[in-house]
Amino acid sequence: MQTSIDHPLIVLASKSPRRRYLLNKVGLSFSVIPSNIDETTVSMSSPHDYVKALAEEKAKSISEKYTESWVIGADTIVLIGSTILGKPNSTKEARAMLKRLSGRNHQVITGYAICCKSKDRYFSETVETKVCFKKLTDSEIEWYIHTEEPFDKAG
Template identity: 35%
Template sequence: MVPTPASAFLPIVPPALVLASTSIYRRELLSRLRLPFDVASPDVDESTQPGETPAALSERLALAKARAVSARWPHAVVIGSDQVAELDGAAVGKPGHHANAVAQLRAMRGRTVVFHTSVAVLRHDTAFEAVRRVPVTVRFRALSDVEIETYLRLEQPYDCAGSAKCETLGITLLDAIESDDPTALIGLPLIVTSALLRQAGLDTLAVHAGHGSVA
């Protein structure tokens, strides 16, 4: 009888997980998977390149963020994400301050806006790299100036693309949301993220079952 190697009884340790973002929204979303993870700032230039579409910008930045952090965490599974809103083919970014937010919401009222949320997952030690984009179509109500000012005074969503924080009071600005993933609009599409993590060798449910990585 061949003895079973002692290593067969050792627990499988899943790879470390790192979120390449300092966004509190993405941190909260990723925490829903109940996996331990670290957070690292990607420090990438988020400027739009000449002729770049909002969709392409979203994908490029998600991948650039993940690559920047993966270089510092070569044995970890790294998640990068980016969201760009699109109105009439042009990118709508984070307002940064009140005046910009007012201008954005006035431009979007009664209109349909597409929020492109991309997620990239990298694992340097296995040469795994993938990026996926989840578009979310949002139809804004015909908002009055008073409604816009009231919302901004209460919510102050100056760090949100398009000035609409849909997970809280921003939902009152909208007529409809169409998406394959309800978490995409908040900033990190968890359905796609979970699928990419499995491909990278980090199966969420397997980890919780005590089986660690499936890689």
């Protein structure tokens, strides 16, 4: 298949800097076309099903236009107890999340989907990582917030 700007071979259906970094790290050539799906319309029967469904929706929404491309969609949540943490929307929210995570264990759950509509190929699954978070001081929390890193990832 011929690759061009209009028909990229691999499309990342996400504006996540972390996902771009990972694909660049393995040397893949890809285009970034965020899906912009309405995440509130995806029902949640379980955290794993939720992130998997979001990843599938993101990939499928982009594959409708880029039918010849391999499209990658992904979504990540942080689960602490029975509470789901997404990306913080403010400094105050980031501070509260970090204080909640400090010194505790939590799960990071990522769903990903890869599809190519023209080949009728679809694959998706979830991956869970258990994280032991060290106890953070207030100054460590403030320093981390100042880096702005908390705002491009869940939890």
